[in-house]
Amino acid sequence: MTQVATESFELTGNLTVADVPDVRRFVEKFHGRTSNADDVSRVAMATHELLENAVKFSTDGSASLRIDVGGSQVTITTRNRARPTDLDELRELAHQLASTIDPMLFYLEQMRRSPTRVGGLGLGRVAAEGEMKLELVLDGDMVQIKAEATLGAA
Amino acid sequence: MLTCTGSAETEALDSLHDVLTGFHDEALRQPGATVVADVRGLEFASSSCLKAFVTWLQRVQELDDDHRYQILFRSNPRHSWQRRSLNALAAFASGVVRIESEAQ
Numbered sequence: 001m002t003q004v005a006t007e008s009f010e011l012t013g014n015l016t017v018a019d020v021p022d023v024r025r026f027v028e029k030f031h032g033r034t035s036n037a038d039d040v041s042r043v044a045m046a047t048h049e050l051l052e053n054a055v056k057f058s059t060d061g062s063a064s065l066r067i068d069v070g071g072s073q074v075t076i077t078t079r080n081r082a083r084p085t086d087l088d089e090l091r092e093l094a095h096q097l098a099s100t101i102d103p104m105l106f107y108l109e110q111m112r113r114s115p116t117r118v119g120g121l122g123l124g125r126v127a128a129e130g131e132m133k134l135e136l137v138l139d140g141d142m143v144q145i146k147a148e149a150t151l152g153a154a
Numbered sequence: 155m156l157t158c159t160g161s162a163e164t165e166a167l168d169s170l171h172d173v174l175t176g177f178h179d180e181a182l183r184q185p186g187a188t189v190v191a192d193v194r195g196l197e198f199a200s201s202s203c204l205k206a207f208v209t210w211l212q213r214v215q216e217l218d219d220d221h222r223y224q225i226l227f228r229s230n231p232r233h234s235w236q237r238r239s240l241n242a243l244a245a246f247a248s249g250v251v252r253i254e255s256e257a258q
């Protein structure tokens with residue numbers, strides 16, 4: 001049986017938008033030890049976009065980020081509490097993304113739209129540029145967004 | 155020529171928007187011109203800052219043929235996010251955006 005090496009990184013706290021670039025740079029360094037430059041770029045970009053959304057729309061100032069890398073799979077998970085109107089908008093975005101044939105079409109549509117409160121452009125970027133599968137889980141006012149990708153496949 | 159270096163973080167959005175508006179206004183005074191945007195030294199751009207570029211492209215697309223101009227992005231192959239993001243911008247504004255890739 002082959003054992004798959006796993007690495008995890010987790011951060012929870014009261015963060016501001018100004019903290020997000022620092023987290024992205026840390027992830028680049030952390031992940032850059034084991035992956036090629038393009039994978040590092042995808043993971044860093046997705047981390048930035050998802051964490052920035054979580055921080056911006058958190059209702060209590062707290063947001064969390066977790067990154068799991070196992071073999072060629074990477075999973076980025078963010079959690080935050082959100083307002084009911086933001087939850088409705090997120091549901092709609094998730095529905096649109098799930099029903100699109102090509103994530104790039106969703107991304108281009110977000111470019112055409114006025115900025116959404118819940119960061120539709122960032123989600124589209126993660127899905128299209130990052131080539132990541134997005135999953136939204138809502139539990140009360142808690143939002144969890146999970147982005148999964150296969151490294152080395154893009 | 156517009157030269158962007160460092161990181162285009164969300165906090166720089168207002169400044170970036172003002173700069174791009176200035177380049178747009180200047181380009182309108184030179185019909186048929188090509189604006190060169192050298193982003194080879196740009197290590198990252200958040201989606202909020204990309205939106206500023208999208209807004210610029212939208213304004214160019216809305217111009218009539220006599221005033222429309224092209225934007226040539228000079229990109230750095232070492233920053234792979236640039237290939238992905240600029241290709242998306244080119245898909246959004248085909249006919250307006252051109253991309254040249256060259257190491258710095």
